[in-house]
Amino acid sequence: MAGIADVAALAGVSKSTASRALSGRGHVSATTRAKVVVAAETLGYVPSTTAVSLATGHTNSIGVIMPYVTRWFFAEVLEGVQQRLLEEGLDLTLYDAKPGTAARARVFDDFLARKRFDGLIAIGLEPEDRELERLLAIGCPLVSVVGIAGSVSVIAVDDDYATRRATEHLIGLGHESIAFLGGGGGEHWPQVERRRLEGYTAAMEDAGLAAHISHIRAAASLPASYNAAVDALGDVRSRPTGIVAVSDEVAVGGIIAARRLGIRVPGDLSVVGIDDHEYAEMFSLTTLRQVPREQGAAAVDLLLAHLADPEKPPQTIHMKARLIVRSSTAAPPE
């Protein structure tokens, strides 16, 4: 099988030039690149990554670290990242890091230090201070999709804004008794859920509805929110007329619970979510739309910009959720 040395010899260039030309990294003139590509094709050469790494100092792989691969938001971002990396010819090395697990400690203490990647993308990671220090100490470009603020480049979603807008939508329809469903249901309470609760709380306070603030705690899954809503909505005297849910899956859990209890949506109860999940349309769910795949693709683009220019300062790209009104929200009952 042909090696890089054969390709370089046939193209009449040095091995490192041939490596640069084939890896697409570092400067090579268009003419030289063409010569090398023709030589590689002639010889049926497939670059060995190890050889390319040695010649270029690059692994041509991007590390992705995330706490969950089985949840909607995380899986969608991962797919967006993967698609863009494939387009760029880059590999994706995945590190699963669930909060509070021994596996997460091992990822931070051992796996990341091996530095099998040119850059890192953190998806909704919410690292502790010590963990963030570790990430920064690796010394390669890092972009976070939400989950980190300030010190690194971030694709940010304005969570405050999303629930504030959702709450204001219900207030605008005439609701006063509006509860927040989701968050604070498990041992680990992610920052994103806290910020969404704060957006709701701020909107209620601003509208003079502080006395109506109510938080129905539930873990971030459809079954958990269903169970919490069945408990919370059972008593007609204390039942809110509106629900702002921490996510669409949680909103759908609330709607299914309402149906089970004979509560009409939106006749008796309006429900608004966040995400525009694939279930949203089926439940006619009013929601704040975000597109995690686009966040993943944007993270790759930003990371490539950092790889191309190591001096580029950290940048935050804000993505704003957009209100989609369907028929799960209406004026409150008389």
Next chain:
Amino acid sequence: MAGIADVAALAGVSKSTASRALSGRGHVSATTRAKVVVAAETLGYVPSTTAVSLATGHTNSIGVIMPYVTRWFFAEVLEGVQQRLLEEGLDLTLYDAKPGTAARARVFDDFLARKRFDGLIAIGLEPEDRELERLLAIGCPLVSVVGIAGSVSVIAVDDDYATRRATEHLIGLGHESIAFLGGGGGEHWPQVERRRLEGYTAAMEDAGLAAHISHIRAAASLPASYNAAVDALGDVRSRPTGIVAVSDEVAVGGIIAARRLGIRVPGDLSVVGIDDHEYAEMFSLTTLRQVPREQGAAAVDLLLAHLADPEKPPQTIHMKARLIVRSSTAAPPE
């Protein structure tokens, strides 16, 4: 920063011995390994993967190729694979290969040939003949979690058995008019769905119920099956008394459709799924339980066995789904 040469010098061994000792691959005596580990710890040495690869010929990474990361089964298997790999100190390089996409062609034609991994795990891949040839031509150990039969090592789920058992469960309760929900709803019709349909068909034929065989086509998602079921269950004259669904998500789509149409489950309609998805309990769904995380972990173990013994012949490990009876199934209405 200390390099492998420093560690080797301090331990009084060769560089390649030091690499083998630290990578955990290849033979090194316990005494030598201990000397090298102490030297590495003394110097604060973290192995560079490129250097280890050169010394050992191993990448310490496992490639995982799968068509979907956002679907329940695939994401759960991936999580099982990732957890076991982390325990073994191995990296996971992810290749997303959706059927019929240019990205999938690129993965097969380019990414896999780079061989950035010691072994490959294919999850529900269902490769075409040409793609399977490519996979085998790579020449490294390959284990498939379902999706490939025969020529390679496979963690197999008996799909025939699962739907046969589900159908027989309904027949045993006295149902005759039993429809199969799901499969054949999109352009791409996965083998797994066809096999599940065959298991249902065989059970119906064996019970002399061939005249009642009915297939409600729907793509493999909750919203798609909801829409298909709303259409199919609307007419009381042609309505079945039992549904065998291709998966739990599809079964839940059917149950939500039934509720919307005022059809009682199980009073008017019994529904049985396959998976034991996290939604199953919430909908009191009778189902055939499979545990994709365990399939993922088993795939890693089988792959490690192949890595340890390159002469080991392909092996198929069968995992059987188990019937979990909840309250979505009962005798048919009088």
